[in-house]
Amino acid sequence: MRKIIKLVVSRLFAVLVLGFFAAALILYQAGKYDVSFIPRETESAETSDGVSRQGSASTFTESRIDSGANIVDSTNATGQDETTSNEPAAWVDEYRAFLENLKSYETLVSLGYAETGAMFDSSNHVLAILPHPFDYPKTLSYRKETEEYTERVATSLGYETRFKTREVSRPALKLYMxxxxxxxxxxxxxxxxxxxxxxxxxxxxxxxxxxxxxxxxPIVRYAEKYYAVHSDGTFEETQFDPDSLPGVVFDAPVYYAKSSVKLYPYSQERVVHVMIETDERRNKIITVLANLSVEEFEEEQAAKEAMAKSAETAPPPETQPPAPQIDPLTGKPVEQPETTSVTEAEIVPEATAAVKPVSANAPVFEYRREKLWGFKDEAGSVAITAQYKAAYAFSDNGLAAVVGYNGELKFIDTAGRTVINPYGNILYLAEFDNRRTYDGYYPADTRLPENLGMYYFDHGLVRVRRQLKDYYFKHRVALDKDYLIDRNGVYFDIPENYNLIAYSDGVLTLEKDGYYGYYSHRGYWIAQPIYTVCKPFVQGLGVIGFKNGRCGMIDTEGNIVIPFAFDYISQPSDGVIAAYSKLGGWTEFITMEKAG
Structure with a gap:
């Protein structure tokens, strides 16, 4: 009996010892304690695809936000301070140190720097504190303003776009151009x-x-009129065509929609002869039969009217009696039988040709006077005839986005040849039960900043809105989603289940379940999708942070340009950035580079 008890106790002791060491190992790996004689290896951040990258972003004091790293300093994912009431938050010291280390605008000018609106490059550009001879507002905001936005909603009839507005706080210091x-x-x-x-x-x-x-x-609008704001304080009324703006309307940097291709969009009023066909399901197909200038159309109509008038006034042609027929045997004229005139009433009704009723689906032909777009060269000569519903500037790769007469978005080259256009392709997709669908790209519903990335190639990619429409009911949209493609129409691989919110400066702004992050066009995360505030990149700088918490600004490589110590940071406007902190109020920065 004693031997059995001894054996059980020894085995139980061995199990307890083994369990103790296993628990100790797990706690050590979790970082709950350290062993003084065992050096702990510093872990490098990894991208989502497992590729190790240098740097760390475990705190806001690091010089870089890196892939795979969670930012956890004085602000956590809920935007709340992680400090006690007896000691200042780490961000306070960081805020003060950041401002103390920046030079003023005048100092940098004296050192040979000049302001720049180019895309920010941390290796060559710096921030300077902008002087303000005026008094800053005492608060972040005095009032609300209305902001427009859209939502794409899935309904029982397919996807539809809904236009909405919301009230947002207007910054008491707001930048504009x-x-x-x-x-x-x-x-x-x-x-x-x-x-x-x-x-x-x-x-x-x-x-x-x-x-x-x-x-x-800069141009502003007041009381339905447009005014140019001059530096001497005068507001001069000016002529302005909103259609002349680039595809997306926002406080754009100087390089936006600019290209080395010297072809420029122009508009012209033209007359289009179209054929409208309607099938049994009320789907309409419009075919352009002729595209004429107003002058060509008027000349053509005048010629038709003159021809019709000439036909009405011309005397009827003289009729000659028929030549007599000669009998070849006798050589004498053959007597013709007498003909009798038949009145209209004597015509047998069954002998008349039946008049067929016009089909409800018969084609309809129309002349339409419309504003169409094409391209001119530097000399003002027409390079591509105005024929599109909309046309946008060429990108450096020689492709331009245009909107065809049926509303499809496509890309053409400098000769006007279509290069990318899936419109009309018929697909059988498993996710739609192999039902026939039409493929196609379409323009955005609005020109709001939410569509940034459309129309112009940026770092080899352009944003497109893809719609799959039911073959039998084209007004039903089975899919309405944004993608990135290259010049060959090949899709960029966006991380699964993420929504493309914007694309600019080679950086994708992505969203999933209300959290945002930045993803490089090279295929890795610049900032992990853990944030609740994330503005699209402008001038190579992106604002990121947490609602009701603090935000910072990073460049396209993930370097922190402005620390996460501010309550609000604007996007750059002509190189100027406005920031607000409850600790010190408003501060303005300007981007500068070494001259020469």
Whole structure:
């Protein structure tokens, strides 16, 4: 009996010892304790595909946000401080150190730097603190403003786009095309240029157009009229065609929609002769039969009218009596039988040709007078005749996005040849029960900034809106989703189940379940999708952070340019950035580079 008890106790002791060491090993791996004589290896951040990359972003004080790293300093994923009430948050020291280390605009100018609106490059560009001879607002915002946006909603009849508005806080210091617009708190605005010179002390609210006149002055809209804002404070009424704006309307950097291809969109009023066919399911197909200038159309119509008038006034042709028939045997004329006239009433009804009723699906022919788009060269000569519903500037790769007469989006080369256009392709997709569907690309419903990445190739990729429509009921959209393609029409591999929110400066803004991140066109995460605030890149800089928490700004390589110590950071506007912190109020920065 004693032997049995001894054996059981010894085995139980061995199990307990083994369990103790296993638990200790698990706790050590989890980082719950360290052993002084065992050095712990520093882990490098990894991308989502397992490729190791240098750097770490375990805290906001690191110089880089890197792939696979979670940012956990004074702000966690809910935006709450992780500090005690007895000690200042780490971000406070970081905020102060950041501002203390920045040089002023005047100092950098004296050192040979110049302002720049080019895409930010941390190896060559720096931030400077912008002077402000005026008083900054005392708060982040005084009022709300209405913001437009769209939602694509899946319904029982397919996808549809819904236009919506929401109330957002208007920053008390708002940038517009390089102008600094100060909310006076009384319904008026003070307007200053980027150097702090006053343009207007008490201007009334205006609408932003995001355009400049031929002299580079920003254009605003007030009371349904357009005005150019001059540096001397005058608002000069100007002529402006909203259709002349680039595809997406926002406070764009200087390089947006600019190209080395010297062909430029132009519009012309033209007359289009179309045939409209309607099938039994009320699907309409429009075929362009002729595309004429107004002058050509008027000349053609005048010629037709002259021909018709000439036919009406011309005398009837004289009729000659028929030549007599000669009998070949006698050589004498053959007598013709007498003919009797038949009245209309004597015609047998059955002998008349039946008049067929016009089919409800018979083609309809129309002449339409419309504004169409084409391309001209630098000399103003027509290179591609105006024939499109819309046309956008060429990208450096020699391709331009245009909208065809049936509303399809396609890409053409400099000779006007179609290069990318899946419109009309018939697919049988398993996810739609192998039902016949039409494939095609289509333009965005609006020109809002949410469509950034459309129409222009950026780092070899362009954003397209793909729709799959039911073959039998074309108004039903089975799929409505955005993708990135290259110049050959090949799709870029976006991480699974993520939505493409924007694409700019070679960076994808992606979303999943309300969390956002940045993904490089090279195929790795620049900032992991853990954030609740994420603005598209502009001028090579992106604003990222947490709602009700703090945000920062990074470049396209993930380097932190502005630390995560601010409550609000604007996107760059002509090189100017506005930031607000409850700790120190408003601060403005400007991007600069070493001259020469």
């Amino acid at each position: 390089g102008l600094r617009v100060i909310d006076n708190g009384d319904g008026t605005y003070g307007i200053y240029d980027k150097y702090g010179r006053r343009i207007a002390g008490r201007a009334y609210p205006f609408s932003e157009v995001f355009a400049r006149d031929s002299s580079g002055n």
